[in-house]
Amino acid sequence: MASAPVSSIVLSVFLVFIATVSAQTAPAPAPSGPLNFTAILDKNGQYTYFLRFLADTQVGSQVQNQLNTTSEGFTVFAPTDNAFNNLKPGLINSLDPQKKVQLVLYHVLPKYYSLNDLQFVSNPVRTQATSQNGASFGLNFTGQNNQVNVSSGMVETLVNNALYQKKPLAVYQVDKVLLPEGLFEANSPAAAPSPATKKASGSKSNSTASSTAGEPAAADNSGSMGRNMGMGLVLVLALACMGFLS
Template sequence: MELPVVFMALLVMCSSEAYAQSAPSPSSLTPTPAPAPAPEFVNLTDLLSVAGPFHTFLGYLESTKVIETFQDQANTTEEGITIFVPRDSAFKALKNPSLSNLTADQLKSMFLFHALPHYYSLADFKNLSDMSPVATMAGGQFTLNFTDVSGTAHLTSGWSDTKVSSSVHSTDPVAVYQVDKVLLPEAIFGTDIPPTAAPAPSPDIAPAADAPKAADSDSSPGSSPDKSSSYRIMSWGQLVLAISGGLVLFL
């Protein structure tokens, strides 16, 4: 009878040790922290379609496929993107130079020139003034200069002098800012920047002092007498003849 009791005791001890080894430790019961949420996907086509109006700018981005480059930079890189978007009215005001004369490669570079390969908030533009010139997504010599004027970011591309007039979207990793003018790079258009149009001249008004001179010129030697003077001379002559004829009758 003692053997089954000993066997049972050994079985209980082995089961206890096996449970102790398989039981989860207190540390393993602690929940693991949730992963940080991924940045919200920003559809630039949808964003530019409802804001603005930026239809002309968006049309160029789509025709040159630059929108795909911007979208990839915005959502698949850690750097993010900053885009400067001119309104439709800025393109209408652009008469010289004409974008219609650009090649496909030049047009693509020009619109890549409207973005920086990094996310910048409005507060960051003050630091960009010290970093100028700043490389754009067009690379190479396609750079922008920034200055801070009373808290407003001003941009210059050589041909264009403009400023950030409003924030369209600014949430890391995508920043979209409205600018007043189309950014025209010197790397495409050269350094022969057209001068600012001069104001329209005021109507020419002859000074009053010239009036007597005009009158004097009419009475200068060699000038023909006017009709009123000739009429007066003829009237006096006729009067003299009439008086002479009357005296003859009395005689």
């Protein structure tokens, strides 16, 4: 009868031993995968157009490749599909491929900023977009109590939703496409001739006209002189005849 409790004790000790060994030999949980920038946008939906531009311009892969090596991080402003739909028809298609790249890069800051950080930055804040001479296109931020507005000079909108906010990456929703003035400024018209040029041209024309008009005038004066000399000879001859007759 006493063997039953002993067997139970032995069995319990054996089970505890097996559990301990299993815990020691079981593989450790796999580490979480790397941060996936575009997956954040895809998961939240309503960023179809922006995701397409990120893929077409390869900006998305550039940001993704640098996320694991950057010490500064990135801040991305993601326009919604409605933001793209509200643009003037044909505006984006009017850009050449290089300008489309610059437009997407204009939505990326080469540093991690929390919403609180954006309230106290020194404007303008440098973006990844640059002009042809290498100057950076900037954005201006104003805000209070974690409500931040972003302005490009052409567009101003609220930064109203943090899709992801953990260093090295912050992704914020914006309801307008940020349009940099450097890409969308109107082409300057061809320079018209200056008033001085017009005046000089007019003076030259007048001078030519006067010179041309002066030639007939000189011919007319010569004709008048010839007629006067002829009349003088006639008068002299008449007087001579009168003297001879007398």
